[in-house]
Amino acid sequence: MDELRLLLNGFGVVLTWYNVGLMMIGIVIGVIVGVLPGLGGPNGVAILLPLTFSMQPTSAIILLSCIYWGALFGGAITSILFNIPGEAWSVATTFDGYPMAQQGRAGEALTSAFTGSFVGALAGVLLITFVAPIIANFALRFGPPEFFAVYLLTFCSFIGTGKEDKAKIVISICIGLALASVGMDTISGQLRMTFGQNLLLRGFDFLVVVIGLFGIGEILITMEEGLAFKGKNPDMDLKVVLKTWAQLPRYWLTLIRSALVGCWLGVTPGGAIAASFMGYGLAKKFSGNPAAFGKGAIEGVIAPETAAHAAGTSALLPMLTLGIPGSGTAAVLLGGLMIWGLQPGPLLFVEHPDFVWGLIASMYLGNIAGLIVVLSTVPLFAAILRIPFSIIAPMILVACAVGAYTVHGTMFDVWMMLLFGIVGYFFKKLDYPLAPLVLALVLGDRAEDAFRQSMLGSRGSLSVFWSNGLVGAITTLALVILVWPFVSRLVARWRQRPGAVGSGS
Amino acid sequence: MTPERGVSRGPSTRRVGIIVGLVLFGIGVVVVADNARIGAGWSSDGPQAGYFPLRIGVLIAVCSIIVIVQAFRARSDQTVFVEWAKLIPVGKILFPLILYIAAMQYLGLYVASTLFVGGLMRWLGRYGWAKTMLVPLIMSAIIFWLFEYQFTVPLPKGPLEQWFGY
Numbered sequence: 001m002d003e004l005r006l007l008l009n010g011f012g013v014v015l016t017w018y019n020v021g022l023m024m025i026g027i028v029i030g031v032i033v034g035v036l037p038g039l040g041g042p043n044g045v046a047i048l049l050p051l052t053f054s055m056q057p058t059s060a061i062i063l064l065s066c067i068y069w070g071a072l073f074g075g076a077i078t079s080i081l082f083n084i085p086g087e088a089w090s091v092a093t094t095f096d097g098y099p100m101a102q103q104g105r106a107g108e109a110l111t112s113a114f115t116g117s118f119v120g121a122l123a124g125v126l127l128i129t130f131v132a133p134i135i136a137n138f139a140l141r142f143g144p145p146e147f148f149a150v151y152l153l154t155f156c157s158f159i160g161t162g163k164e165d166k167a168k169i170v171i172s173i174c175i176g177l178a179l180a181s182v183g184m185d186t187i188s189g190q191l192r193m194t195f196g197q198n199l200l201l202r203g204f205d206f207l208v209v210v211i212g213l214f215g216i217g218e219i220l221i222t223m224e225e226g227l228a229f230k231g232k233n234p235d236m237d238l239k240v241v242l243k244t245w246a247q248l249p250r251y252w253l254t255l256i257r258s259a260l261v262g263c264w265l266g267v268t269p270g271g272a273i274a275a276s277f278m279g280y281g282l283a284k285k286f287s288g289n290p291a292a293f294g295k296g297a298i299e300g301v302i303a304p305e306t307a308a309h310a311a312g313t314s315a316l317l318p319m320l321t322l323g324i325p326g327s328g329t330a331a332v333l334l335g336g337l338m339i340w341g342l343q344p345g346p347l348l349f350v351e352h353p354d355f356v357w358g359l360i361a362s363m364y365l366g367n368i369a370g371l372i373v374v375l376s377t378v379p380l381f382a383a384i385l386r387i388p389f390s391i392i393a394p395m396i397l398v399a400c401a402v403g404a405y406t407v408h409g410t411m412f413d414v415w416m417m418l419l420f421g422i423v424g425y426f427f428k429k430l431d432y433p434l435a436p437l438v439l440a441l442v443l444g445d446r447a448e449d450a451f452r453q454s455m456l457g458s459r460g461s462l463s464v465f466w467s468n469g470l471v472g473a474i475t476t477l478a479l480v481i482l483v484w485p486f487v488s489r490l491v492a493r494w495r496q497r498p499g500a501v502g503s504g505s
Numbered sequence: 506m507t508p509e510r511g512v513s514r515g516p517s518t519r520r521v522g523i524i525v526g527l528v529l530f531g532i533g534v535v536v537v538a539d540n541a542r543i544g545a546g547w548s549s550d551g552p553q554a555g556y557f558p559l560r561i562g563v564l565i566a567v568c569s570i571i572v573i574v575q576a577f578r579a580r581s582d583q584t585v586f587v588e589w590a591k592l593i594p595v596g597k598i599l600f601p602l603i604l605y606i607a608a609m610q611y612l613g614l615y616v617a618s619t620l621f622v623g624g625l626m627r628w629l630g631r632y633g634w635a636k637t638m639l640v641p642l643i644m645s646a647i648i649f650w651l652f653e654y655q656f657t658v659p660l661p662k663g664p665l666e667q668w669f670g671y
Contacts (some may be wrong), residue, residue, distance in 0.1 A: 011555050016630070025571075050658070051656050051658065072531055152537045165572070165575070167568040167569075167571040167575070168572060170564060170566075170568045171529055171568045171572070173564055174533075174561045174562075174564045174565045174568070175529075175565065175655040176556075177531070178532075178558060178561050178562065178565065180537050181557065181558040181561070187554070188553070188554045190543050190554040191543075192539070192540065192543060192554055192555065192558060193535075193539045193540070193558070195539070198620040216602070219598065220595050220598065220599060223594045223595050223597070223598045224587060224591045224592070224594060224595045225591075226591070226594060252582070310649065350548040374558060388630055390625060390629040390630030390632075391626055391630060391640065392597075393598060393625070394601075394626070395604055395622060395644060397598075398618045398621065398622060398644070398648075401605070401606065401609070401614070401618075402614065402648065402652070402660065405660060405661065406616065406652075406658050406660070408657070409658075409671070411606075411609065411610055411661065414606050414609065415606060418602065418603065418606060422599075425595075426521070426525055429518075429521075429586060429587070430521065430522055430586075439588070443542055448557045451557055452551060452552050452556070452557065455552050455556075456551040456552070457592065460547055467588075471570055485596075
């Protein structure tokens with residue numbers, strides 16, 4: 001078992017006082033970020049990323065990935081105690097989590113949510129440990145056409161599986177790609193879309209865009225909705241935790257099912273949200289008592305949390321092996337890799353094994369640390385939510401401004417953050433998805449380079465994307481995913497025809 | 506949820522959707538035009554600089570037309586994008602934020618942040634003067650300690666910091 005040896009090596013890298021300390025700090029910041037409105041996983045990581053520029057890449061990724069785990073755990077706290085999903089993938093957790101809290105079973109709900117999350121994450125990390133090296137090894141054979149086909153697959157699966165309007169998803173992706181191409185063209189040295197502005201030479205930094213879209217935009221929306229946090233009190237103590245743990249083995253099938261669904265969907269981009277709903281749906285379907293769902297069934301909390309956390313973790317699998325982030329936060333982490341001077345993709349496993357296996361080892365430890373931290377400190381985080389929004393909101397905005405400024409140390413970025421905040425407000429309210437935009441912005445340059453290199457090789461013929469079995473299969477799969485919703489809608493309409501006039505959609 | 510006739514509670518989602526669609530269409534056209542200018546064709550050394558972005562611009566323009574047409578056809582959609590009354594709290598945070606960023610250039614980040622947080626606490630939260638003074642000062646002191654000493658990342662400074670010798 002080569003992986004185990006490398007993994008042990010990774011544990012050796014991680015287990016220093018400094019790194020374990022960073023892990024703890026990361027988890028605590030992550031939970032706070034996940035709990036507060038206006039600060040989510042992507043935004044929290046983006047604000048802190050500039051501070052890690054001078055750190056060792058391994059320590060930096062440990063800190064930032066632990067923020068990610070913390071945010072995943074934190075989402076459950078707001079869902080259960082306040083009926084407010086902190087992230088889109090914790091929506092399904094509110095269905096049964098909040099009723100449980102209303103019945104005074106908040107401690108039970110939180111314990112099962114956290115434990116479910118932990119099991120899900122563990123499944124995701126195991127998947128990464130044993131499957132990632134195989135995929136990375138396989139992907140070493142990839143040339144530019146294969147990479148472009150994989151990027152295409154990423155974008156197409158956003159379009160094909162996204163619940164939003166298809167045209168709006170395409171616009172989101174294309175705006176991201178267009179923003180990525182602003183500035184100096186790396187191949188020809190020509191200036192693109194700078195309109196004579198020197199400030200635009202460097203292009204748009206994805207960190208500034210993320211802080212604006214997710215941070216400022218979210219605060220504006222929260223102000224409009226006038227959120228007043230009136231939550232239930234968590235009654236957490238060791239007795240509740242142990243009592244809940246004693247019941248959990250009964251739900252082993254739900255745990256395994258959700259973990260598998262999460263791992264599967266997490267690898268495809270944007271899968272965490274779908275995974276949480278699917279986990280919930282499956283648990284309800286196979287449950288002996290489906291009527292209890294929605295009224296405070298413990299399985300209704302375990303299932304979506306396990307699936308979401310498994311998906312959130314396995315979203316890092318394509319990021320590490322192919323350089324394709326599976327989620328918004330993974331996209332920001334990927335951008336971080338490039339800033340630290342690491343080229344994401346299959347070569348990472350060959351050239352920087354310490355980094356990769358250190359990260360994987362930190363996933364195991366980070367999630368154990370996370371479980372302990374959240375179980376023991378829930379009341380503290382619930383108290384943070386009770387701080388009035390008139391104090392929290394300006395402080396979050398200050399944090400966003402500091403984060404945007406520190407990216408390059410220019411005021412221009414702070415103004416850009418404001419601009420993208422307003423864009424985020426409109427996009428969010430009009431159902432334009434934001435994650436594809438960020439993903440496209442991070443991947444834009446690489447996707448374009450891959451495309452141009454492929455085109456160079458084939459002298460401008462698109463047939464290069466079907467030039468061998470591998471690239472042809474990926475490209476075809478991408479196109480199938482792209483048109484699948486349209487085809488299935490047509491089929492459905494065609495079948496309806498003999499009956500009454502279909503109402504359409 | 507039916508709005509009273511004749512009384513506008515706010516701009517309709519449909520109308521805002523169309524306006525945003527038009528703006529996006531404009532962006533698409535600008536992207537296409539600027540990349541056509543620098544060359545989006547094929548040169549001796551392969552695709553020119555505007556080759557890829559031009560096609561992206563075309564996609565933006567085409568999809569924004571689809572969005573606009575969809576919004577036009579959705580006449581039954583009566584939802585309000587945002588009620589005028591709810592726009593007030595949004596403005597209450599947006600305008601101070603603009604002022605804050607503008608002030609940051611002249612006063613430095615620390616002074617501006619202290620005023621911003623203190624001002625909003627006083628104005629929106631109606632806190633007493635003691636808390637309004639103390640909370641932002643502590644916050645700024647923590648940021649100062651973290652960034653100037655721990656991370657050694659300099660943040661914008663103004664006359665006050667200069668007076669102190671920074």
